[in-house]
Amino acid sequence: MPPLAPIDTIMNPDDPILITGAGGFIGPRVVKGLLNHGFRNLRCLMRPGGDSAKLAKYADQIGGNAHVEIVRGNLLSREDCLCAAHGATVVYHLAAARGEKSFPDAFMNSVVTTRNLLDACHHHGSLRRFVTLSSFSVYSNDKNGSGDLLDESCPVETQPARRGDAYTFAKSKQDELVTEYGKKFGIPYVIVRPGFVYGPGNEGITGRVGIGSFGIFLHLGGSNTIPFTYVDNCAEAVILAGLKKGIDGEVFNVVDDELPSSRQFLTLYKKNVRDFRSIYIPHAMSYFLCSLWEKYSQWSEGQLPPTFNRSMWCSYWKSARYTNAKAKNRLGWTPKVSSAEAFQRYFESCRKKIAHA
Amino acid sequence: MLKVAIIGCGKIADSHAAQIQRVKGCEIVAVCDREELMARQLCERFQIKGCFSDVKTMLTEARPDVVHITTPPQSHHGLAKLCLDHGCHVYVEKPFTLNTMEAVDLIEYAESKKLKITAGHDDQFRPCARQMRDLAKKGYLGTGPVHMESYYCYELGKTSSYARALLADKEHWVRRLPGGLLHNIISHGIARIAEFLTTDSPEVIAYGFPSPVLRSMGEDEIIDELRVIISESENVTAYFTFSSQMRPSLHQFRIFGQSNGLILDQDNETLVKLRGTRRKSFLEQFVTPLDLAKQYFDNSLQNIGSFLRKDFHPKAGMKFLIESFYRSINDKSAPPIPYREIILTSRIMDDIFSRLRSARLENNAVCSTLSRARPGTA
Numbered sequence: 203m204p205p206l207a208p209i210d211t212i213m214n215p216d217d218p219i220l221i222t223g224a225g226g227f228i229g230p231r232v233v234k235g236l237l238n239h240g241f242r243n244l245r246c247l248m249r250p251g252g253d254s255a256k257l258a259k260y261a262d263q264i265g266g267n268a269h270v271e272i273v274r275g276n277l278l279s280r281e282d283c284l285c286a287a288h289g290a291t292v293v294y295h296l297a298a299a300r301g302e303k304s305f306p307d308a309f310m311n312s313v314v315t316t317r318n319l320l321d322a323c324h325h326h327g328s329l330r331r332f333v334t335l336s337s338f339s340v341y342s343n344d345k346n347g348s349g350d351l352l353d354e355s356c357p358v359e360t361q362p363a364r365r366g367d368a369y370t371f372a373k374s375k376q377d378e379l380v381t382e383y384g385k386k387f388g389i390p391y392v393i394v395r396p397g398f399v400y401g402p403g404n405e406g407i408t409g410r411v412g413i414g415s416f417g418i419f420l421h422l423g424g425s426n427t428i429p430f431t432y433v434d435n436c437a438e439a440v441i442l443a444g445l446k447k448g449i450d451g452e453v454f455n456v457v458d459d460e461l462p463s464s465r466q467f468l469t470l471y472k473k474n475v476r477d478f479r480s481i482y483i484p485h486a487m488s489y490f491l492c493s494l495w496e497k498y499s500q501w502s503e504g505q506l507p508p509t510f511n512r513s514m515w516c517s518y519w520k521s522a523r524y525t526n527a528k529a530k531n532r533l534g535w536t537p538k539v540s541s542a543e544a545f546q547r548y549f550e551s552c553r554k555k556i557a558h559a
Numbered sequence: 560m561l562k563v564a565i566i567g568c569g570k571i572a573d574s575h576a577a578q579i580q581r582v583k584g585c586e587i588v589a590v591c592d593r594e595e596l597m598a599r600q601l602c603e604r605f606q607i608k609g610c611f612s613d614v615k616t617m618l619t620e621a622r623p624d625v626v627h628i629t630t631p632p633q634s635h636h637g638l639a640k641l642c643l644d645h646g647c648h649v650y651v652e653k654p655f656t657l658n659t660m661e662a663v664d665l666i667e668y669a670e671s672k673k674l675k676i677t678a679g680h681d682d683q684f685r686p687c688a689r690q691m692r693d694l695a696k697k698g699y700l701g702t703g704p705v706h707m708e709s710y711y712c713y714e715l716g717k718t719s720s721y722a723r724a725l726l727a728d729k730e731h732w733v734r735r736l737p738g739g740l741l742h743n744i745i746s747h748g749i750a751r752i753a754e755f756l757t758t759d760s761p762e763v764i765a766y767g768f769p770s771p772v773l774r775s776m777g778e779d780e781i782i783d784e785l786r787v788i789i790s791e792s793e794n795v796t797a798y799f800t801f802s803s804q805m806r807p808s809l810h811q812f813r814i815f816g817q818s819n820g821l822i823l824d825q826d827n828e829t830l831v832k833l834r835g836t837r838r839k840s841f842l843e844q845f846v847t848p849l850d851l852a853k854q855y856f857d858n859s860l861q862n863i864g865s866f867l868r869k870d871f872h873p874k875a876g877m878k879f880l881i882e883s884f885y886r887s888i889n890d891k892s893a894p895p896i897p898y899r900e901i902i903l904t905s906r907i908m909d910d911i912f913s914r915l916r917s918a919r920l921e922n923n924a925v926c927s928t929l930s931r932a933r934p935g936t937a
Contacts, residue, residue, distance in 0.1 A: 306600065309600045503872070
């Protein structure tokens with residue numbers, strides 16, 4: 203693949219770039235994209251034991267004379283952070299505590315790790331941009347009306363613990379910390395908030411569509427638009443967030459252009475991957491059930507954890523509209539993979555996964 | 560009102576904070592973690608005022624009556640002593656200490672200070688475990704136990720986040736425990752046996768190995784399959800099984816006396832009585848299954864009833880243990896777990912780990928001899 207057209211960046215192609223979580227879901231695509239953009243000095247931080255084959259393949263195929271260094275380390279170690287961040291001009295902090303159910307573990311693997319990395323960057327003093335990956339789940343959708351626009355100006359959750367979701371809590375606190383370091387130490391940061399990132403490597407159905415925890419799939423999304431972003435498109439937005447001039451301190455929501463409704467997605471999924479029984483729960487009913495669960499959880503002093511609650515309902519299942527206008531205008535980003543093509547790739551990957559299960 | 564503090568703000572501290580807040584007559588006044596951010600997140604989520612990153616400062620400023628220690632076991636002995644020095648009663652998460660020497664020292668130190676200490680063997684206080692204890696005390700088993708079987712398993716698959724974290728990190732604190740992974744998990748299952756032993760130095764035979772699953776992941780240091788025989792002077796015997804691979808992953812205790820037996824199943828929260836005498840002829844085959852079915856049905860109803868009365872929390876045992884411990888402090892009565900039981904649990908664990916170490920050394924020696932005997936082998 204030939205290098206992409208050069209973009210107006212805050213750095214030179216040989217300046218060192220650090221990518222944490224390089225072995226994760228989005229990380230390898232960011233590495234690949236940076237190589238395609240012509241950046242030649244990449245340091246990829248991976249957990250000990252993580253599979254680096256994909257990164258090595260990209261380095262061989264498109265790296266040319268690029269230097270792709272794979273560093274093994276743990277972001278909980280300040281020493282590892284100091285080594286990894288040494289001389290880095292741009293840091294893509296993609297490492298995340300995905301799927302962690304315990305609040306302390308999620309917090310430790312998101313917030314403490316981010317603090318260690320920020321301290322290391324501050325110590326070295328070479329940083330020009332710190333890109334942190336957040337999530338749509340940090341927005342509070344409580345006060346928005348049904349169908350209102352959810353964009354970067356919307357308020358974030360002020361009491362994230364009440365959501366009952368360790369990931370949301372950790373991501374909210376991570377965003378707070380990055381903002382605080384920006385104010386206190388002048389760390390130049392950009393926060394990228396993707397919607398639901400899907401693609402080969404993440405074959406699950408987002409909870410925004412529904413949940414299968416109770417033996418049968420409860421379809422909760424209905425006619426809601428689902429804020430999908432294909433992993434390659436998301437990776438490109440992340441890359442640009444680290445390179446573009448004049449966007450320090452900004453937040454960018456990332457969603458693709460043609461977003462299907464929950465019902466449309468479910469129909470496509472059943473047609474292209476596998477058929478299964480699902481029951482549609484109308485919004486009023488799901489709100490009532492979440493409210494009931496929340497009240498029971500409070501009354502029973504946590505006998506049932508507050509996994510379902512009104513705040514969570516508003517964030518996940520209240521109808522909203524999404525926009526990628528800011529990312530397009532300020533980052534110059536466009537989703538290169540169309541939704542039709544992206545879903546085709548995703549469904550193919552889902553079928554393969556089921557066949558190998 | 561008892562003033563309570565928690566040292567160590569990791570995963571298990573959440574359970575402590577949640578259960579302490581359910582106990583009447585106490586208040587969490589402070590939490591402490593060397594990592595200030597961790598202390599802050601616990602304070603924020605549980606609305607606790609005192610947030611510290613230095614233990615001495617916390618003990619001096621917050622002046623708690625009781626301290627819960629929920630740090631990795633390597634620090635239990637030192638921290639508990641420090642708390643005792645500051646006049647605090649101490650609840651130490653399991654495993655109580657790294658070894659028996661530390662356990663004995665800590666208990667003697669607490670006694671010398673006229674303070675109370677307990678170990679976090681909270682599974683011993685789940686509803687069915689309490690029922691079993693009551694039945695045994697009332698003589699249901701007969702004169703005493705003849706044999707016990709304790710299963711305490713832990714699912715450690717390729718997809719387990721705990722396994723991934725442990726396997727990826729060669730410096731993980733669990734690896735540095737004398738008994739490794741086993742040390743961090745088996746004390747609940749061993750304590751169940753220790754409770755019913757009558758002597759202080761039972762004989763222990765242990766056999767352990769890394770499971771094929773762990774070996775396939777390149778791990779040969781961590782032992783996750785363990786079988787133990789415990790015997791008291793050819794009198795009371797017990798088997799203990801820890802497995803990361805067997806399914807179902809049991810948490811079960813079976814105790815057999817001279818009259819009857821009992822099966823405690825922690826996963827189903829059931830207690831089943833086993834009659835010592837047989838029914839006549841085919842009645843044994845016709846009536847006994849019905850009797851067992853009725854017992855399971857009753858257990859199920861009891862569990863549903865407890866749930867409806869909001870008395871079926873996953874950590875109900877911890878709440879009961881905390882309440883009992885605090886009561887013993889207020890009433891100046893005996894602590895809920897006898898000190899002898901804590902020490903005996905520790906002693907059995909020491910013996911198990913010592914046996915496993917010896918076996919490994921012998922095994923390595925044999926391998927090394929075989930290698931020398933076969934020229935050309937690595």
